[in-house]
Amino acid sequence: MSAIGQCFLAFLFGSVVGLLVQRSRFCNTAALRDAMLFKSYRNTKALLVAMIILTIGFTGFISIGEGNPMSFDVGLNQIMGLFIFGIGMVLAGACTVSTWVKSGEGDVGAMWALLFTFIGMFLFSMFWSANFWPPAPASMTGAPNLEALQFGHANAKTLQERFGIPAIVFGSVQALVLVAIYRAILRKEHKQKNA
Incomplete structure (x- = not known):
C-alpha cells in the first residue's frame, strides 16, 4: 500500500474511533x-x-x-508516574482521549488540561534524553539494579x-x-x- 493510502486509512480509522468516542462519551x-x-x-x-x-x-x-x-523495565518510577498521571486525569475530569474530545467541543478547561499535558510531555522529553531513566545498560544485565528501583527486567521470560x-x-x-x-x-x- 502506498504512503498516501496508509495516511488515508489512518485518517479514516481515527475519524471513526473519534466519532465513536465522542458519541459514546x-x-x-x-x-x-x-x-x-x-x-x-x-x-x-x-x-x-x-x-x-x-x-x-x-x-x-x-x-x-x-x-x-514489547519488553520494558517496570519499576517504582512507572508506579509513581502512573499514580501522578491518574491524579491529573481525575483533576482534569477526563482521560487524555476524552480531553481531546472535550477540547474539540470547546471545553476551555479541557483545553487547559491538554495544553499542560503537552508542556509536561515536552519537559519530560528533555529530562528523558538527558538522564535516560532507567539506565538501559545497567538494567539489561539480568541482575537486580537497586539504583533504578527495578522490579523486572527487559529480558524476563x-x-x-x-x-x-x-x-x-x-x-x-x-x-x-x-x-x-x-x-x-x-x-x-x-x-x-x-x-
Whole structure:
C-alpha cells in the first residue's frame, strides 16, 4: 500500500474511533471514578468489553507467532508516574482521549488540561534524553539494579516462553475473569433496579 493510502486509512480509522468516542462519551477515568464514587457502571462495562476483546486478540496473535510484543523495565518510577498521571486525569475530569474530545467541543478547561499535558510531555522529553531513566545498560544485565528501583527486567521470560503454554490460554483465563466481573456488575445493577 502506498504512503498516501496508509495516511488515508489512518485518517479514516481515527475519524471513526473519534466519532465513536465522542458519541459514546467513553472515558477511561470515568470508567473507574464513576464506579467507585457514584456507583455508575456505564463506562466500566464498556472498558471491560474492550479489555476482553483486546486480551483475546492480543494473546491470539502472540500464540500464532504474529505481533511484536514489547519488553520494558517496570519499576517504582512507572508506579509513581502512573499514580501522578491518574491524579491529573481525575483533576482534569477526563482521560487524555476524552480531553481531546472535550477540547474539540470547546471545553476551555479541557483545553487547559491538554495544553499542560503537552508542556509536561515536552519537559519530560528533555529530562528523558538527558538522564535516560532507567539506565538501559545497567538494567539489561539480568541482575537486580537497586539504583533504578527495578522490579523486572527487559529480558524476563513471558508465561508462554516459561511454561510452553500458548498465550491464548492465559488470555482466555484473564478474559473469563473479566467476563465474571462484567456479570457481577450486571447482577448488581439488576438488584439496584429492583430494590
